[in-house]
Amino acid sequence: MRNGTVITEFILLGFPVIQGLQTPLFIAILLIYILTLTGNGLIIAIVWAVPRLQIPMYFFLCNLSFLEIWYTTTVIPKLLETFVVARTVICISCCLLQAFFHFFLGTTEFFILTIMSFDRYLAICKPLHYPTIMTSKLCLQLALSSWVVGFTTVFRQMMLLSQLPFCGNNVINHFYCDVGPILKAACIDTSILELLGVLATVLVIPGSLLFNMISYIYILFTILQIPSATGCQKTFSTCASYLTVVCLLYGAILFMYLRPTAHSSFKINKVMSVLNTILTPLLNPFIYTIRNKEVKGALRKAMTCPKTGHAK
Template identity: 70%
Template structure:
């Protein structure tokens, strides 16, 4: 099948309806990208050098920040190119690699967020057993398991896309290589790839979402049983940042990818996907630092030193 492929590169349309705003959007997205790299990189450094942040919660947070850096890097540089160059091209293999890493990191982020909700559940609902349950070995095992599972779920789909023949045009109506627009250009049956994609998203996204929801049901019920209002406020503040990030991330992704077919229109998804690939990684470091006294204290100590 690969020998019959007549298309060796794709053209990314980006946002053709916003052509008059391309220069302004380029500057805006570039600033956001720089702030995203700086903010998430700063969290990694602070967690690494600060002794008071050597806890499971911040270990998972640094993993999330590391993931966000690469998650945005897979998409934003090519997006910036679409704002400057009218005909932005990407080679076939580069397109599949971009798609693979984008979805691999996205699935991994779901799993990392679920682990963080489990960590908050243990910390609030079983505080006396927290140190014995959330050991370094368990934290490392959960993190490696998340990265490994994300890789396995997406790899088979990417490998099958590489074998597809493409002869139905080479224009992708998106600013990155999303799976749906790629499959619309294939000249072969893509039902297996669509099934694998649906199976992966339908198994990981709802299950991780359900796990997070159940964790927070127990967390909130435990917080409500705390007698003092100060104690309730202190307990809720430890999970408020994570809850905010989960709401934004799940809301955008559930809207985009839980669909029965990969041939759905992507026009409405473009705007929503910007929230997920551009704004959420930017907001994460600010959400986790503005309301977090421990991170602000560690950051201030590092600056003063």
């Protein structure tokens, strides 16, 4: 037990080195947040409205878009506050709640991306068996399992974290409540909690990444065997979108949490967190739709139909 005053709130430091840029950064991040909500919301609305898009691939994409909406909402509003007020305060309970939802949604995203890679593997490598394997019931079970496993994985650790006493320095050198800085403020030894966190990270991140890579290796070999150049290009184009998201997400997370100095380099983690929590959710709708003729066609039709009706 360390000596020190018991604290009841944390102070989010944000980005103190950007004095004078608060206003333009506030506007930029607010626009990014609005675009993220709009882009991911449009994907959900289009898939819901167009019957021919209600297939497993787009069902999982809707799950990812729904997740991204809430994932950014757990972080960006508080980040915007750090640009407006001189001292961004967050109560301990609120901080722990933010950390829980951030890691719960982040963990669930790994599972959903893994399921999406499995879905593409079946569709491309086992096309004849795909309709009988990837049924509506299985899709629902896989999506629900992702959310449940993500919740239980993080919930158990957050329950232990919520029981820790906090004292001493209450300044978190981050723009959201990351687990590393929270553990630094604990009054007791947190080595067991850190070990549990590392074990969960190793099981979830490299494990899901390995499954993704195996799926895409099989997909790549299958694509190379397609005799038609047009069919090969179309299939590769679809998978390239998924692979781009996987590389962006896993690259940032592996750098943040699985390098040797992960818990000591908070400043570097903050920079990488911008990619993970702000830019990737914004890029996802564009990455998944820019190469997808079906979604672009449905969106174009939705935008032109009201005008046609008005002209008539």
